Amino acid sequence: xxxxxxxxxxxxxxxxxxxxxxxxxxxxxxxxxxxxxxxxxxxxxxxxxxxxxxxxxxxxxxxxxxxxxxxxxxxxxxxxxxxxxxxxxxxxxxxxxxxxxxxxxxxxxxxxxxxxxxxxxxxxxxxxxxxxxxxxxxxxxxxxxxxxxxxxxxxxxxxxxxxxxxxxxxxxxxxxxxxxxxxxxxxxxxxxxxxxxxxxxxxxxxxxxxxxxxxxxxxxxxxxxxxxxxxxxxxxxxxxxxxxxxxxxxxxxxxxxxxxxxxxxxxxxxxxxxxxxxxxxxxxxxxxxxxxxxxxxxxxxxxxxxxxxxxxxxxxxxxxxxxxxxxxxxxxx
Amino acid sequence: xxxxxxxxxxxxxxxxxxxxxxxxxxxxxxxxxxxxxxxxxxxxxxxxxxxxxxxxxxxxxxxxxxxxxxxxxxxxxxxxxxxxxxxxxxxxxxxxxxxxxxxxxxxxxxxxxxxxxxxxxxxxxxxxxxxxxxxxxxxxxxxxxxxxxxxxxxxxxxxxxxxxxxxxxxxxxxxxxxxxxxxxxxxxxxxxxxxxxxxxxxxxxxxxxxxxxxxxxxxxxxxxxxxxxxxxxxxxxxxxxxxxxxxxxxxxxxxxxxxxxxxxxxxxxxxxxxxxxxxxxxxxxxxxxxxxxxxxxxxxxxxxxxxxxxxxxxxxxxxxxxxxxxxxxxxxx
Numbered sequence: 001x002x003x004x005x006x007x008x009x010x011x012x013x014x015x016x017x018x019x020x021x022x023x024x025x026x027x028x029x030x031x032x033x034x035x036x037x038x039x040x041x042x043x044x045x046x047x048x049x050x051x052x053x054x055x056x057x058x059x060x061x062x063x064x065x066x067x068x069x070x071x072x073x074x075x076x077x078x079x080x081x082x083x084x085x086x087x088x089x090x091x092x093x094x095x096x097x098x099x100x101x102x103x104x105x106x107x108x109x110x111x112x113x114x115x116x117x118x119x120x121x122x123x124x125x126x127x128x129x130x131x132x133x134x135x136x137x138x139x140x141x142x143x144x145x146x147x148x149x150x151x152x153x154x155x156x157x158x159x160x161x162x163x164x165x166x167x168x169x170x171x172x173x174x175x176x177x178x179x180x181x182x183x184x185x186x187x188x189x190x191x192x193x194x195x196x197x198x199x200x201x202x203x204x205x206x207x208x209x210x211x212x213x214x215x216x217x218x219x220x221x222x223x224x225x226x227x228x229x230x231x232x233x234x235x236x237x238x239x240x241x242x243x244x245x246x247x248x249x250x251x252x253x254x255x256x257x258x259x260x261x262x263x264x265x266x267x268x269x270x271x272x273x274x275x276x277x278x279x280x281x282x283x284x285x286x287x288x289x290x291x292x293x294x295x296x297x298x299x300x301x302x303x304x305x306x307x308x309x310x311x312x313x314x315x316x317x318x319x320x321x322x323x324x325x326x327x328x329x330x331x332x333x
Numbered sequence: 334x335x336x337x338x339x340x341x342x343x344x345x346x347x348x349x350x351x352x353x354x355x356x357x358x359x360x361x362x363x364x365x366x367x368x369x370x371x372x373x374x375x376x377x378x379x380x381x382x383x384x385x386x387x388x389x390x391x392x393x394x395x396x397x398x399x400x401x402x403x404x405x406x407x408x409x410x411x412x413x414x415x416x417x418x419x420x421x422x423x424x425x426x427x428x429x430x431x432x433x434x435x436x437x438x439x440x441x442x443x444x445x446x447x448x449x450x451x452x453x454x455x456x457x458x459x460x461x462x463x464x465x466x467x468x469x470x471x472x473x474x475x476x477x478x479x480x481x482x483x484x485x486x487x488x489x490x491x492x493x494x495x496x497x498x499x500x501x502x503x504x505x506x507x508x509x510x511x512x513x514x515x516x517x518x519x520x521x522x523x524x525x526x527x528x529x530x531x532x533x534x535x536x537x538x539x540x541x542x543x544x545x546x547x548x549x550x551x552x553x554x555x556x557x558x559x560x561x562x563x564x565x566x567x568x569x570x571x572x573x574x575x576x577x578x579x580x581x582x583x584x585x586x587x588x589x590x591x592x593x594x595x596x597x598x599x600x601x602x603x604x605x606x607x608x609x610x611x612x613x614x615x616x617x618x619x620x621x622x623x624x625x626x627x628x629x630x631x632x633x634x635x636x637x638x639x640x641x642x643x644x645x646x647x648x649x650x651x652x653x654x655x656x657x658x659x660x661x662x663x664x665x666x
Contacts (some may be wrong), residue, residue, distance in 0.1 A: 123380055
């Protein structure tokens with residue numbers, strides 16, 4: 001027999017890098033095989049899982065802390081779109097042999113920032129080997145008052161369509177990573193390049209605005225696969241159509257610079273992925289109250305269109321002419 | 334604009350292969366971004382995530398239906414070790430381009446069998462691209478009456494140590510896959526080879542015995558990384574030691590045949606992974622009641638040792654002599 005202190009490599013990694021993130025009593029400091037969560041009374045649990053994979057959703061040489069934050073944040077963004085507040089998450093990571101302990105230390109340090117910032121502790125996890133790519137799968141649990149989850153299926157004819165923040169930044173940030181000549185062509189000053197690159201690397205989930213969304217939205221979801229395609233999903237689930245005005249879609253200064261230099265960028269701006277903003281329908285009479293409630297949390301809310309009757313895919317108008325896109329939505333499949 | 338019925342590739346795959354598994358009302362038939370679960374009153378939720386990766390936990394050419402079942406079952410096994418009943422699960426899969434729709438059809442068909450058999454519906458999921466390996470991550474939710482989860486930390490000095498089923502089969506089954514001469518050396522008849530191979534491919538989680546485990550066990554966990562190492566984890570969490578008798582460890586007829594031909598196999602039998610049986614401590618006075626309750630569900634329970642005082646790693650005795658192993662537990666790290 002070996003030393004009493006002997007632990008497996010996985011146990012040691014967990015104790016060192018992940019136990020500090022398991023601040024919820026349900027997690028038993030990760031010494032047990034499972035968490036035991038006492039559900040908060042009167043609340044429904046909102047459940048979501050999303051995975052990100054190296055070489056697909058992030059670049060293998062991206063800073064590990066940002067990879068960890070992105071993995072959690074894409075899930076927190078879904079919760080925000082449902083009007084839910086984070087309760088905690090389960091983490092499953094597959095790591096190739098080349099990933100060393102420094103990588104893992106940076107990964108867990110990044111995660112620690114968001115665990116604290118979003119008050120979303122680690123409830124449990126699994127660390128396994130991968131033959132090649134890093135894969136990070138998060139299952140997040142949020143809460144809403146019973147029956148109050150904002151659904152995709154709630155949009156009603158006449159509702160206004162709103163989005164948080166600015167759209168298209170991440171899609172342009174990804175283009176900047178892939179196409180080295182783009183920054184020059186788009187006449188982007190350095191700080192605008194950095195803004196777009198950062199928006200791709202690190203989503204800003206609209207957790208702060210979840211209460212405003214829950215209080216006022218009739219339907220909602222986060223925008224992760226491009227505005228036009230995600231709006232089509234919202235409409236399909238709600239049995240409605242919609243018209244949006246592309247000129248009203250909120251753009252960052254950087255996206256405006258790029259679009260002015262290359263008008264064809266309207267397509268990736270409106271159909272590219274990784275926005276992680278919230279798209280919602282709101283009864284016209286509640287629009288101003290919702291805008292004020294969101295503004296109180298530092299979240300800009302912009303009206304971009306209206307829910308209409310019928311089952312046609314949403315119309316995207318620009319200066320009173322319909323825009324047509326080859327692919328309305330980002331899909332890996 | 335395109336046809337009104339246009340959906341993204343991922344949406345189509347989800348509707349075709351996964352919606353039929355989402356029978357719980359919380360899942361909204363997978364048309365929403367998230368599930369909204371009304372927690373069952375008076376119950377704690379037991380949460381666990383475990384991932385399996387092609388080339389690491391299964392062979393890339395294993396039947397996809399069995400891969401799906403294994404991914405769910407390794408998580409159900411954890412629930413059983415905690416005395417918990419399945420409520421539902423979230424599924425996150427990363428698939429390389431070479432995986433075609435026939436693979437996915439077989440994968441979901443396998444999953445459908447277990448969703449029904451274990452009454453564990455799909456609550457939500459995510460399907461992403463992988464550059465190379467298939468990764469399947471499951472986050473399972475179970476229930477126990479409030480405060481009743483069986484913990485790793487509950488073993489008391491004097492308690493008996495019990496295991497369900499038979500141990501070592503999967504480790505031998507894996508050796509048969511890797512070492513083509515083993516079946517002959519071990520003098521294994523064909524049906525015994527098949528038994529061991531099947532035990533590696535398809536775990537049998539002890540879900541049926543969860544009630545018996547919860548009613549009688551002082552501490553428990555599933556055996557997934559080898560008996561000796563997992564017993565050490567149970568002891569460490571409980572602040573105790575233990576002595577087990579290797580001769581009492583329950584073996585299948587196939588494992589007995591192999592062990593008789595090659596006595597050194599005692600090491601993989603006691604330290605190899607993938608058993609997915611339950612290891613528990615039980616007060617001596619409750620042993621017979623626990624055995625009877627387990628037997629009523631068709632689950633064999635075998636006493637293999639005793640919890641002792643101290644913090645030394647568990648002793649494994651064979652014919653009154655201690656056995657020593659190079660590595661007590663399976664670990665990919």
